Amino acid sequence: MMINREELIRSKEYWLENIQNALFVELENYIEKNNLNKSKFAKKLGVSKSYLSQVLNGNFDHKLSKLIELSLAIDKIPIVRFENIENCLLLDEVNRLTITEKYDINVNIGFGYTTKSLDSDIEPKKSVFDEKNKKQFTTRFSFAERKNNKILA
């Protein structure tokens, strides 16, 4: 079964891999930055060397409390954010557009915020977004506008 982009983003495997990898990258960076070997690092974390290897192999699928403990041990905090899956799919689609196309649809997403483009008269492209998505865009856009107005005020 060949899967498409939406099926991938809707799969539990996709998010598990992303979270596991985020943890793996943070731990590896910490080890490198602090010049630690795995035995010393396992001791610092209060876990066995084999457990640490398992985490560094990207196989972390344990208790939530362990994720928090590991994060705190490397001077980090894990931040959990729940995103509506439709918005997530929409953002994924927008991020695939060229900069010109993003301006054409009046949005510029890249740093986790939405801003008005230089040319605010251009209507969203119907070929790219269906009516439902267009509605979501309008909602996001209005929020950005309100936020900008608040900042300017």
Place this chain on the structure above:
Amino acid sequence: MSKFALEKIKAIQGKQTFYDLKVNGVGQFESFSNELEDQYISELVTLNARMDLVANLNRLPKEKFRDITPKKETVKEYEFKTKHLRLYAIHIEKTGKVIVLCGYKNTQKSDIPSFRSLKSQFLKSLNDDK
């Protein structure tokens, strides 16, 4: 002689593009995905997720994705791994990663030589086209 073509793997989106190698019109990754037994579907989704991470230039543990390029070989070779499945890929400059062969863990001994043979034929076809 086999005919080769590349087809974008649309599920994977990132800074690097992933392609499926089509041999005589048959996509290696597509046919493997379509013929896979149900018990391995979850692992196939995981492989897609790992390709997506690589496409977005993330570092992965070597247990999930590793460089298997032999010494003196100029075109890089990579292996994506899950518990039972393997994907073999190459990197083509200015193009992206190409999935050349897919297989199972228990057939990797014979799959790797087949992968390298296909890779050579494909690269030769690229040079012949120039």
